[in-house]
Amino acid sequence: MDNTANHDALQQIIQVAQGFYARKDRAHDLDHALRVREWGRKLALEEGADITVVELAALLHDIGRSGAVEKTHAESSAGLAVNILLKNGYSEEIVSQVREAIVSHSREAGHEPKTLEAKIVYDADKLDFVGAIGLGRLFIWAGVQGWTLVGENSCEKFYRERICSYRDHLFTKTARTFYDPLFLYMEGFWQQFHAERFKISDSGQADSR
Ligand SMILES: [Fe+2]
Ligand SMILES: [Fe+2]
Structure with a gap:
């Protein structure tokens, strides 16, 4: 994807995410996700991580907080994110890395962040x-x-x-x-x-x- 296509694709994801974040818990709303994305970008640039994976995971990391159907909000968000990203044409490889980062952004599910991108999304979330x-x-x-x-x-x-x-x-x-x-x-x-x-x-x- 070139820069313009990447930007457009991310805007599309933000629009979809907005629907999930439109609820009463303003501590975990779209603004939070956008700030985690900005922190994630800074950390990814400095640490040499894949920025697309970090941005996508940051934008979608809390979408499963309302109406969680899985064990934890991280697992629920990860499941929803996989569907959204596949529908939007992201490769299996990117989707799997994003899934890994989302599922381990919170310790409640007991998943330890293993990849650099997952560690960055974890850190970016805490910085907010x-x-x-x-x-x-x-x-x-x-x-x-x-x-x-x-x-x-x-x-x-x-x-x-x-x-x-x-x-x-x-x-x-x-x-x-x-x-x-x-x-x-x-x-x-x-x-x-x-x-x-x-x-x-x-x-x-x-x-x-
Ligand atoms: Fe979270
Ligand atoms: Fe969060």
Whole structure:
């Protein structure tokens, strides 16, 4: 495929993906997929991976989140992606690589990313959960889950237990380089958050949680 044909084909995939992402969970919507695609492109260029495989997998990696029929959303997304890509004329080889990357982008199914492209899609997905964008997504996701800001089942708990541990699980050096400043920004937010709570509490107005 030349560049124009590749661009047109990707636009077609974005259009199809949009239909799957049009739902109430805005933490995993088309914008998330588009940002993961951009992160994926950056990482793929730096790490020497197949950009088409990474872009396709990034665009489709969460399409199975709503109405998942398979065991996990990653497996469900992978199954849907295979059908979409074959229908759109992608080769069996590309489709199989994209499938592998989608199925292993989340650890819930127990599939470890093995190919460089799968590792990059995994890392790109995690990079969209740090920094100011990560915070925004965290609060949207909290709304979906019914979480509070702090305490049990809260934004802060998810941040401390999940987001803080992402760095240890990133596969590429390039992703770790992007992660660090974004993580520091997020950590600064939580410091400010607790400083404000302490101040309110000092004047006797804070709740006791
Ligand atoms: Fe996902
Ligand atoms: Fe995702």
